[in-house]
Amino acid sequence: MIDLYTWTTPNGRKVSIMLEECGLPYRTHAINIGKGDQFAPEFVAINPNSKIPAIMDPDGPDGKPISLMESGAILVYLAGKTGKFLPQAVRGRYDALQWLMFQMGGVGPMFGQVHHFLRAAKEPVPYAIERYVNETRRLYSVLDRQLAGHEWLAGGEYTIADMATYPWVARYEWHKTDLNDFPGVKRWFDKLSRRPAVQRGMAVPKV
Ligand SMILES: N[C@@H](CCC(=O)N[C@@H](CS)C(=O)NCC(=O)O)C(=O)O
CATH class of the missing domain: 1.20.1050.10 (Glutathione S-transferase Yfyf (Class Pi); Chain A, domain 2)
Structure with a gap:
């Protein structure tokens, strides 16, 4: 199951929309950026840029876990993983x-x-x-x-x-x-x- 680190903001919701559209199972972790959760060492280990969104997929491209930051890169990754919402042509x-x-x-x-x-x-x-x-x-x-x-x-x-x-x-x-x-x-x-x-x-x- 993919772990999604997110908050109530547009950049986070791009990714939850894609996960919902693809029907991929995911677990949500609320990172309260108003309270500074994005600076906690556990989160910085996932996103060195201290911003939401980020994901951790235990089943990465080579079968090993992958963590990703930057909403655009995450969307491209999920499109590649599922073959959905990015044209093949x-x-x-x-x-x-x-x-x-x-x-x-x-x-x-x-x-x-x-x-x-x-x-x-x-x-x-x-x-x-x-x-x-x-x-x-x-x-x-x-x-x-x-x-x-x-x-x-x-x-x-x-x-x-x-x-x-x-x-x-x-x-x-x-x-x-x-x-x-x-x-x-x-x-x-x-x-x-x-x-x-x-x-x-x-x-x-x-x-
Ligand atoms: N280019 C990044 C921008 C991410 C971003 O700015 N996230 C904001 C919320 S929408 C954030 O985490 N802000 C917390 C902070 O700047 O400390 C992306 O698209 O993922």
Whole structure:
């Protein structure tokens, strides 16, 4: 059984959604990042970067245990392990990977900065708020253009790129975005929200 180390945040929920979609059995360990659990030596041994999510799979590629950090790498690993949600065809595979990297390098870090400056910063920093709100809006426009013409981010197939992006868009109220301004994103978001595996993954961890 895979051990999942996670918390109630978008990066963690990408992985619980994938585990639920694949029907892989897993055990959840809640790492309370508000209380500093991510710095405990037992967790640092699994993720030297002290961030959730991380997994430990006792049945790794060579039959030996493997631990992994970085949500994007974990999603690619689980797709490789199960043969699901990352197209086999080379063109489709790279298409999905480019949208996964777009999430990892753009959507996650930029939306995260908006959350920080709107909700956590000790004092208002108008320059930072404007910078990251504008970039978030620009990223939504890119997603919207793609989703206006395609059912899923990587075209015709539901992939790990959609699973990675969904939990960040689910925080649209935190980054003060009206999804009605982005009808392609809204249609995609509503459809994903109805998937039972997505609903179960979004409820992890139970705290
Ligand atoms: N690039 C990493 C980012 C992970 C990350 O930032 N995790 C946050 C929660 S969403 C965290 O653990 N923060 C705790 C901290 O920074 O101390 C990934 O995608 O796995």
